[in-house]
Amino acid sequence: MNDVTTKDVREQFNLKLVSGEEGIGRHILMSDISRPGLEMAGYFTHYPANRVQLLGKTELSFFAMLKVSDRIDRMRKLCTPDTPAIIVCHDMVVPNELKNVSNDFHVPVLTTKIPTTKFSSLLTNYLESKLAPMTAVHGVLVDIYGIGVLLTGKSGVGKSETALELIKKGHRLVADDSVEIRQESENTLVGNAPKLIEHLLEIRGLGIIDIMTLFGASAVRTHKRISLVIDLELWDPEKQYDRLGLEEDKMKIIDTELTKLTIPVRPGRNLAVIIEVAAMNFRLKRMGVNAAEEFSKRLDAVINQTEESAN
Known part of the structure; x- marks a missing residue:
C-alpha cells in the first residue's frame, strides 16, 4: 500500500493551505470521505475523525447560523489528532473559528474552487488508487x-x-x-x-x-x-x-x-x-x-x- 499524506493531496489538486501548516504531513489511511453535516449540528457520537473532512455550502451556511460559543465548540471537536485534513470547497471563506482551532491542534485546512460533490468524487478516486492493496x-x-x-x-x-x-x-x-x-x-x-x-x-x-x-x-x-x-x-x-x-x-x-x-x-x-x-x-x-x-x-x-x- 502506498503512503499518502495531506501534502500529496495538496499537490495533486493544487489546494491552497489556509491554516494548520504544521500538520501538512499527516497520513491519510482510508479513501472514505466525510461531510460533517450532523457534526455541525452538534452530533459527534459516530464522528469518523480519521477521514478527510469536506465542508461545502450546506455545512458552512448552517455553521454561520450558530452562536459564537457553539462555533468554537464544533470546531474543537472537528479538529482531532486523527483528522488528516479539513478541505473547504467552492473557494468559500474559511471561518475564523476553524483557522484558530486548526492552528492550535495542527490540523491542516485547505481550500479548493471545485464544487463539493465533484471534488469528493475526484478525491475518492485518487485515494482509492493510491491506497489500494x-x-x-x-x-x-x-x-x-x-x-x-x-x-x-x-x-x-x-x-x-x-x-x-x-x-x-x-x-x-x-x-x-x-x-x-x-x-x-x-x-x-x-x-x-x-x-x-x-x-x-x-x-x-x-x-x-x-x-x-x-x-x-x-x-x-x-x-x-x-x-x-x-x-x-x-x-x-x-x-x-x-x-x-x-x-x-x-x-x-x-x-x-x-x-x-x-x-x-x-x-x-x-x-x-x-x-x-x-x-x-x-x-x-x-x-x-x-x-x-x-x-x-x-x-x-x-x-x-x-x-x-x-x-
Whole structure:
C-alpha cells in the first residue's frame, strides 16, 4: 500500500493551505470521505475523525447560523489528532473559528474552487488508487487486443522474447520482469511497471532495449487491467495438457481470481500466435461463445445418436 499524506493531496489538486501548516504531513489511511453535516449540528457520537473532512455550502451556511460559543465548540471537536485534513470547497471563506482551532491542534485546512460533490468524487478516486492493496509479480504484462495478459513462468522460459514478438505484431508492452499490481476495486487488478524499468525490455544476449524509442509511443502503456494469466512452462512429455479447453484454472492475486492458461514451450511452437489466439478466445468466451463447450455438445449428440442407432 502506498503512503499518502495531506501534502500529496495538496499537490495533486493544487489546494491552497489556509491554516494548520504544521500538520501538512499527516497520513491519510482510508479513501472514505466525510461531510460533517450532523457534526455541525452538534452530533459527534459516530464522528469518523480519521477521514478527510469536506465542508461545502450546506455545512458552512448552517455553521454561520450558530452562536459564537457553539462555533468554537464544533470546531474543537472537528479538529482531532486523527483528522488528516479539513478541505473547504467552492473557494468559500474559511471561518475564523476553524483557522484558530486548526492552528492550535495542527490540523491542516485547505481550500479548493471545485464544487463539493465533484471534488469528493475526484478525491475518492485518487485515494482509492493510491491506497489500494499492492503486490509485485515476476512476469510480463502485455495489452493484446485490449486484453491485459500477464505472462508468467520460470526465468529463461522466453517471456520477454515472446513479448517482443507480440510488440512487433502491434500489441503494447506494459511491464517486463516485475509487474506492480494493485487491486483498485473488487475483482479489478491493474498492473504497471516500476518507474525504474518503465518501457524497458530485457532480452538475454541483447541486453536492455527501450521499447518506446524503438517502436514508438503506441507500443507501450503505463498501466492496464489484468484479465488473463498465461503461464509458460517447458514441455513435459509425462504431463497431460488440456486439449479441449473445457477445464479452467484460476490464479489468485491479492483477493481476485484470474483465469489461468498453461502453455507448454518447446521448439517449433509459435508462442506469440498462440497467446494472440488465447486472448481473442478469452474475449469470445466473455461474449458467450465457447468453442470447447460447443464441440463437447456436438460430440455428446453424436455419441447419443450412435447409441440410439445401435439399440
